[in-house]
Amino acid sequence: MTDTVHVALYDTFVDWEIGYAIDHINNPEWQKTPGRYAVATVGATTAPVTSTGGLRMLPDTTLDDLDPRGSAMLILAGNNIWNTDTFTPFAEKAGEFLRAGVPVAAICGATGGLALAGLLDEHAHTSNAAEFLDGVGYAGGSRYRDEPAVTDRDLITASGIAPVHFAREIFRRLDLYEPDVLDAWFALYGLRDPAGFYALANR
Template identity: 70%
Template sequence: MTETVHVAVYDTFADWEIGYAIAHINKPLWHKDPGRYTVATVGATDRPITTMGGMRVVPDTTLDAIGPGDSAMLILAGNDIWHTAQFAPFADKAREFLDAGVPVAAICGSTGGLALAGVLDDREHTSNAAEFLQSVGYRGGHLYRDEPAVTDRDLVTASATAPVEFAREILERLDVFDPDTLASWFRLYGLRDPAGFHELMAR
């Protein structure tokens, strides 16, 4: 049975931050269980959004049409609306998913939106900088970790400058690759070591 990984889409969606993750979730090459996952976009409404890179995306579905039982994970890219009412429905859906034990992955500004919603108050996490999250007045500062990407239970968070580390945490949490394949994948994309490519091609 195919499981859906939902990618939240909204105006000013930071295209580049989730590219490594969704490409390698959706493409079955090197997967442990090819065909297990598919990727779908989810918007607050069914109206098209415009990404930060100027691409127009029509959501596959809407937030009110999905629940935790419909999804393997919710991925939240960075954006310029994280501190506004436009992002609040996505933070609410993230809380709903986490409360039900469904993973959520957030990078860059979306971590700020989760901090505002109190989602980061009881989980280890990271973001663009500790000062960025402190500026929103959240209560989770003691759980901030100065790392490119952090996973605590069902929550993955990452800095805007760490899209490959973010992808690695997501791929590991979803069990997309076996551990050796994931290590080779990161050697190629994260460490830019050609040996990783040759290891992958040998699989």
């Protein structure tokens, strides 16, 4: 049985911030249970959206049709609409996921949208900078951590310049790899250490 990881799509989503995560979730190589997960996309509607890199994509499903009980995780990329009403339905769906005990992973501007929705107030979290979140007037400042990525229970947050750290936290939460494989993966992609490549190649 395949579990679905849902990736939110909206205009101006930052495609490269989620590239490491979705590519390796879909790639069965090195996985503990190859084929356990598949990636699907979700939009406010099924109309095309365009990323900051100019990729035009069609969501597989809509927020209205997405039930957290049928998902393994919701991933939210950074964007230029996080502080507008256009992003609000995505933040509301993230809250629904968290209340259902299903993990949410947000990076860059998406963390600002979650802060505005009050979803960071009770979780340790990070973002692009403490000052970025302080500017939204949220109540979770004491829980901010100056780290590339932070996982607290079912919530993963990351700085927009830490897509590899973000992916590592996602993989860990999904139990995608054995710990030694995850360490080797991060050594290769996060630290550019050739030892990570040889460790993976020799499995």
